[in-house]
Amino acid sequence: MSTEPKGHERGSVFHLTLRCIACGKSFPHTHRASWCTSCEAALDVEYSVPLRVQEERRDLPGIWSHRGAFPLADPEGLVSLGEGNTPSVPLPRVGAHLGLGRLYAKLEYLNPTGSFKDRGSAALASALRDIGVTEIIEDSSGNAGASIAAYAARAGLRAAVFVPETAPLAKVRQIAFYGAQVRRVPGGRQAAAQAAREASERRGIYHASHNLNPFFLEGMVSFALEVAQQFPDGLPDHILFPVGNGSLLIGAWKGLLRLREAGAVRRLPRLYAVQGRRVQPLVAAFHNKPWQAPERAHTVAGGIAVTQPPRLRQALAVLRDSGGSAVAVAERDILAWQKALAVGEGIFCEPTSAAAFAGLEALVQRGLIGHEESVLVPVTGFGLKDRVPAARSS
Amino acid sequence: MSTEPKGHERGSVFHLTLRCIACGKSFPHTHRASWCTSCEAALDVEYSVPLRVQEERRDLPGIWSHRGAFPLADPEGLVSLGEGNTPSVPLPRVGAHLGLGRLYAKLEYLNPTGSFKDRGSAALASALRDIGVTEIIEDSSGNAGASIAAYAARAGLRAAVFVPETAPLAKVRQIAFYGAQVRRVPGGRQAAAQAAREASERRGIYHASHNLNPFFLEGMVSFALEVAQQFPDGLPDHILFPVGNGSLLIGAWKGLLRLREAGAVRRLPRLYAVQGRRVQPLVAAFHNKPWQAPERAHTVAGGIAVTQPPRLRQALAVLRDSGGSAVAVAERDILAWQKALAVGEGIFCEPTSAAAFAGLEALVQRGLIGHEESVLVPVTGFGLKDRVPAARSS
Numbered sequence: 175m176s177t178e179p180k181g182h183e184r185g186s187v188f189h190l191t192l193r194c195i196a197c198g199k200s201f202p203h204t205h206r207a208s209w210c211t212s213c214e215a216a217l218d219v220e221y222s223v224p225l226r227v228q229e230e231r232r233d234l235p236g237i238w239s240h241r242g243a244f245p246l247a248d249p250e251g252l253v254s255l256g257e258g259n260t261p262s263v264p265l266p267r268v269g270a271h272l273g274l275g276r277l278y279a280k281l282e283y284l285n286p287t288g289s290f291k292d293r294g295s296a297a298l299a300s301a302l303r304d305i306g307v308t309e310i311i312e313d314s315s316g317n318a319g320a321s322i323a324a325y326a327a328r329a330g331l332r333a334a335v336f337v338p339e340t341a342p343l344a345k346v347r348q349i350a351f352y353g354a355q356v357r358r359v360p361g362g363r364q365a366a367a368q369a370a371r372e373a374s375e376r377r378g379i380y381h382a383s384h385n386l387n388p389f390f391l392e393g394m395v396s397f398a399l400e401v402a403q404q405f406p407d408g409l410p411d412h413i414l415f416p417v418g419n420g421s422l423l424i425g426a427w428k429g430l431l432r433l434r435e436a437g438a439v440r441r442l443p444r445l446y447a448v449q450g451r452r453v454q455p456l457v458a459a460f461h462n463k464p465w466q467a468p469e470r471a472h473t474v475a476g477g478i479a480v481t482q483p484p485r486l487r488q489a490l491a492v493l494r495d496s497g498g499s500a501v502a503v504a505e506r507d508i509l510a511w512q513k514a515l516a517v518g519e520g521i522f523c524e525p526t527s528a529a530a531f532a533g534l535e536a537l538v539q540r541g542l543i544g545h546e547e548s549v550l551v552p553v554t555g556f557g558l559k560d561r562v563p564a565a566r567s568s
Numbered sequence: 569m570s571t572e573p574k575g576h577e578r579g580s581v582f583h584l585t586l587r588c589i590a591c592g593k594s595f596p597h598t599h600r601a602s603w604c605t606s607c608e609a610a611l612d613v614e615y616s617v618p619l620r621v622q623e624e625r626r627d628l629p630g631i632w633s634h635r636g637a638f639p640l641a642d643p644e645g646l647v648s649l650g651e652g653n654t655p656s657v658p659l660p661r662v663g664a665h666l667g668l669g670r671l672y673a674k675l676e677y678l679n680p681t682g683s684f685k686d687r688g689s690a691a692l693a694s695a696l697r698d699i700g701v702t703e704i705i706e707d708s709s710g711n712a713g714a715s716i717a718a719y720a721a722r723a724g725l726r727a728a729v730f731v732p733e734t735a736p737l738a739k740v741r742q743i744a745f746y747g748a749q750v751r752r753v754p755g756g757r758q759a760a761a762q763a764a765r766e767a768s769e770r771r772g773i774y775h776a777s778h779n780l781n782p783f784f785l786e787g788m789v790s791f792a793l794e795v796a797q798q799f800p801d802g803l804p805d806h807i808l809f810p811v812g813n814g815s816l817l818i819g820a821w822k823g824l825l826r827l828r829e830a831g832a833v834r835r836l837p838r839l840y841a842v843q844g845r846r847v848q849p850l851v852a853a854f855h856n857k858p859w860q861a862p863e864r865a866h867t868v869a870g871g872i873a874v875t876q877p878p879r880l881r882q883a884l885a886v887l888r889d890s891g892g893s894a895v896a897v898a899e900r901d902i903l904a905w906q907k908a909l910a911v912g913e914g915i916f917c918e919p920t921s922a923a924a925f926a927g928l929e930a931l932v933q934r935g936l937i938g939h940e941e942s943v944l945v946p947v948t949g950f951g952l953k954d955r956v957p958a959a960r961s962s
Contacts, residue, residue, distance in 0.1 A: 235655065235657060236655065254657065255655075255657055255675070255913075255914055255915065256654075256655025256656070256657045256675055256678070259653075259655075260650075261629065261630065261649075261650025261653075262650070263629060263648065263649055263650045267724070281649070281650055281680065284650070284678045284679070284680065285678070286675065286678065286914070286915070287914075287916065288950065288952060323914075324910075324914035324915075324916065325914055326914075327910065327911055327912065327913065327914040328913055328914035330661070344952075348916065348951075348952070351907070351910045351916055351951065352910045352911065352914060352916065353910065353911035513745070516718075516721065516745050516746045516747065517721055517746065517747035518721065519649075519721065519722055520649055520680070520681075520717075520718035520719055520720075520721040520722035520746060521649065521680070521718075522681065522718065522742065522745055522746065556682070556950075556952065557742075557745065558682060558738075558742070558950065558952040558953060559952060
């Protein structure tokens with residue numbers, strides 16, 4: 175490892191343990207891997223102190239204003255670029271089109287690197303600084319890579335990001351611009367992950383794999399706490415997420431459960447996952463249907479094209495426990511909704527984000543979401559992050 | 569005009585008048601031009617009611633949470649995409665490099681279309697809806713065009729944006745994606761403005777020229793009110809702005825004066841303008857030096873390449889009244905600072921925004937800004953809005 179862990183004497187994070195989501199084995203917070211080194215599954219954070227869920231720390235930056243609900247790192251070492259606290263706005267025109275009187279969007283693209291991933295990266299960078307990590311390796315083909323590169327820069331961590339050689343040039347350039355070392359790997363997404371893993375083991379560097387890492391996931395808890403603040407008269411009846419690795423879905427549910435435990439809310443929303451038809455492992459699993467990953471998963475919704483999400487069972491449990499569902503949508507509907515949001519509401523998002531609205535339309539049509547009910551959709555990534563479609567394409 | 573003004577009977581905006589910044593002539597708030605129709609100069613908003621500067625309306629969206637300080641439109645017709653309330657974050661690494669212990673950035677690029685212009689567009693769209701305008705023409709080559717296109721979509725206004733044929737393709741595509749009609753005009757920026765003016769007159773459509781319009785400017789007042797909230801222990805000693813038309817500089821000063829009048833703050837910051845060396849009408853005027861607009865003003869800082877800013881005298885007055893100054897910076901320093909912010913702090917901005925940091929360095933070197941003093945710099949536009957530089961360019 176790049177430096178020795180500073181251990182418990184730092185004092186701030188005595189109270190947290192990392193637990194494997196599959197075999198249940200626990201590790202100290204200073205554990206030098208993003209996964210369970212016994213069975214290779216992802217990890218979750220567990221606290222042994224009571225959480226102060228309703229505390230608002232307006233003196234702390236970004237997601238740390240909700241720190242009481244996830245006391246993740248030493249107050250001295252908190253890393254932030256002012257992420258979180260994104261606005262929730264009504265969508266009157268899109269709502270009218272769908273027959274929904276209370277439809278809202280939470281503009282998660284208004285995060286420092288242009289996507290919701292910054293919640294996770296702020297948490298990750300803070301926790302790593304706390305345990306004395308000074309250098310990281312990450313694998314990503316897009317938003318998570320840019321986000322982790324930015325927060326690594328902010329935290330003074332050296333970072334290398336392994337990307338598949340097919341990764342979009344604009345996203346690769348954003349990653350590199352933050353000063354991270356970019357390593358292009360021949361082959362697809364899994365090959366990049368494997369190369370990152372090998373380099374990490376060979377060189378003894380922390381592999382901050384965002385889809386396995388417990389700290390990254392924990393940052394997403396902040397989403398739910400903000401929703402509770404922004405809807406003081408009652409949480410939305412339904413929240414829809416575009417889901418690749420599912421970190422926002424799973425993290426939001428963690429936050430909602432903590433709010434209920436603390437007595438801050440009673441009834442929780444139903445949570446839904448939306449995926450593209452070409453890459454829909456979670457939707458297939460939810461409906462007990464077979465699904466085979468395609469050789470090459472070309473899709474406009476690259477942000478959710480994750481063929482083997484390591485937190486699949488966790489995501490499934492969230493959908494079932496909350497009483498939600500999962501739906502897959504067509505490429506053309508994703509693009510049509512991207513345009514409809516821009517023209518109808520002035521919101522310019524990535525295709526990946528628009529998928530959630532295509533899913534919403536399907537769920538309303540199937541009667542799973544009623545016209546009198548309230549709905550919230552996070553708009554997860556900025557339209558500027560993809561190639562902007564040509565003027566006359568729609 | 570596209571519809572008849574609804575007049576004073578709407579009741580909400582009885583209390584505001586538009587006044588010419590040059591000849592002093594006043595017009596009712598229903599005035600159907602963005603400028604003085606007597607002498608062609610820009611207009612300012614004046615209120616005949618006391619302003620409730622310190623009121624915080626957390627129930628109202630975006631910049632309207634400060635509505636008491638600029639009661640611009642009917643509460644029923646407020647247009648918002650959750651703009652404003654952007655985070656202010658410390659810049660420890662850049663600060664250390666400059667020898668400044670208290671350097672902060674206000675991340676204005678975290679606005680709904682990726683730039684500070686959204687403050688102005690929210691105000692403009694709200695005021696226009698109030699006076700019954702349903703269709704607008706705008707001229708822009710960049711961020712203002714995208715911002716006004718988005719807010720026109722949000723407000724249900726038809727919009728046509730006239731752009732010079734040399735405008736960057738990505739920005740033109742963003743404008744068009746919001747559903748605005750894009751008209752490419754042969755020639756430069758002035759030709760686009762002239763074409764917009766002629767089309768407006770010919771077709772009787774409101775020309776929402778953002779560099780002349782009083783409502784657009786008024787939205788910028790919100791910037792100062794947020795700074796006062798975010799720095800409760802005392803405003804920063806210095807605020808530096810990259811200046812093209814100067815709307816943020818001038819609007820921020822208006823807000824600061826209102827705060828002082830209300831007794832909310834005592835000592836005001838010094839305000840500074842930074843321009844690129846190739847287009848520096850304000851810097852030249854401030855230092856009483858001759859300056860000739862180049863035939864073609866190629867610069868990496870396109871957002872501040874305004875050769876004839878119509879509010880030049882207002883901007884000059886702000887610099888003098890606040891005790892600030894003006895400085896011009898080199899192209900290479902702008903690009904070096906864009907990279908330094910990304911690598912040093914994880915903040916990826918447009919070159920235009922980075923110009924302010926190049927200016928800060930110069931002002932520190934000249935001793936105009938002392939090492940013990942506190943400094944705030946708005947980061948006005950997202951790096952994703954420009955072509956992202958290639959990985960190995962820096």
